[in-house]
Amino acid sequence: MASIRDVAKRAGVTVTTVSRVLNNRGYISEETRKKVYKAMEELNYQPNELARALYRKRSYFIGLIIPDVSHPFFGEVAKYIEYYAYLRGYKILLCNSYLDEKKEKEYINMLKRHQVDGIIMGSHTLDVEDYKKVNLPIVALDRVLSEDIPYVTSDNYRGAVMATNLLIEKGCRFLAHISGPLQLNTPANDRYYGFMHVVSQRSVKHVVVETRLNKFDINEYKDIVSQLFKKYPEIDGVFASSDLIAAVVIRVAEDFGKKVPESLKVVGFDDVNIASIMKPSITTVRQYKDKMAQKAIDLIINKIEGNNVEVSNVIPIDLIEREST
Structure with missing residues (x-):
């Protein structure tokens, strides 16, 4: 050699x-x-990259910890994060935590051993103090880790308000919201609060169900939707907290003889690729995943360089109407 x-x-x-x-x-x-x-x-x-990193006091590697790269939203965001990091001269070390506390701790320690310059956290299973002890620049992605760790998210509340109002304006009288696990402290919980604000203000009959913690399980989604339609057959509008869940709603609706959008209208959230290619295509709240990724890279590099940054970074959304409403 x-x-x-x-x-x-x-x-x-x-x-x-x-x-x-x-x-x-x-x-x-x-x-x-x-x-x-x-x-x-x-x-x-x-x-020898490690030797170069020690000499330069910078490795030009950024760690990215997400719950599951196979989830459409996190997969697309990870793609853009890698793209914008590369443009700035950085490489990404990608870790799947599966929302497992043990794995998240192990990955954080592994990234520190590999001399990464900073970590973008899209997972959140540890206590606030654990993140403060990392002793590296951290930026949270669609998570709130602590009051002084900067985070990037979308305008979840406004997106939920727009989605819920659309369902009501389309004639829906009994709405269901399928939410993520509300015990997890994420900005995505604002989708629930936005939904509740509208249905309460407009006195619309409604029901809310939560998915389980630590799961992005299609079979679980199918079971939740099936139980929902069995218990509340009169549901005529669903606001799903992700396009993946919305796709499952449309699929299960067929088994219950519900035609979308004639007898059931569905709105998702994220605008991942499947939303536009489904039949019927999914009306959804578009998160600008490229802008979220670019902002996350800007923040982490600014943190690495010792610059002050805003803690809260909220990216605007848009409601995209398609065939499911």
């Missing part, structure tokens, strides 16, 4: 010059850079 000395010898420069090229330090002529890169290529030299 080639060493930095071998590269220096092949390029006809000093070891210090090769080090400066690798770490982009000091003035190096373009001709010298080309010589060093050519020697590295010929010798198949791979720099």
